[in-house]
Amino acid sequence: MSPTAPQAAPDLSALVLPRRAALVGAGLCALAGTGLAAVGDGRLTLGSGPTRTQATRRAADPGGFSRVRTSAPVVALTFDDGPDPAYTPTVLDLLARAGAQATFFCVGTNVEAHPAIVERIVREGHLLANHTHDHAPLESILGREVERQVRDGRSALVEVAGLRAGSVQGARFLRxxxxxxxPNVARIAGRLDERGAYWSLCLEANGAGDDRSTGARVGALLDPGDVLLAHDGGHVSGRWGQVYDRSTTVAALPYVLETLAARGLRSVRLDQLVRSGRPV
Ligand SMILES: [Zn+2]
Structure with a gap:
């Protein structure tokens, strides 16, 4: 993986992640930054960085969740930053072959640019969710811009996919x-009826040398109720644009799915995962 235009330069100086995890995870999983301690498998743990950990996210966004306490043998695979014609169709093919369902946190500009892929995501039973209109750093922009990013990100999904609140595609998750x-972002999102949805494990932070090993490692680390963050989108345009090579993510995915199946775990949509237990 060789990001050519990494998003907002993270401070790597305090990372305790293994080298590959740090490099691969930097800017992808929000694990690159200060305040992390003992996150060798990419799980978020207690730390001092603002909302870089489950604890700080929970404090800022008490209505949000990172995983679900459940006894059901289910996890949720989630894909961010798409749709992207370079990667999303392959991800959809792999999910279909495995009989797995997933959630796609789409960037509004990519939704508008690739409506046919969005329609395919819906047609194949996956859940669409909001990842802002321009991939804006919500924590560092003005409240009215936060509101615009959340509202326009949702509007893009509604306009392209014909979503309606209350329908099966109406679950409103914002990542x-x-x-x-x-707290202000969470308040604004709540006013717009969007629930903060984070993750408990990141695929890209768990590189294990080759695609098969990475996929097997991630599949083995996922426990019932976990939410996996992965990325199907390599390109974001505009003010907060970024370009990443997501080919290793796509290449590892079959082994994630294979390992989950061997362990009797299946991937469901985030709304289904939430209904299976208690989001935390
Ligand atoms: Zn993103």
């Missing part, structure tokens, strides 16, 4: 870029 939020 702030990099998982960075604030």
């Amino acid at each position: 702030p870029p990099r998982g960075f939020t604030t």
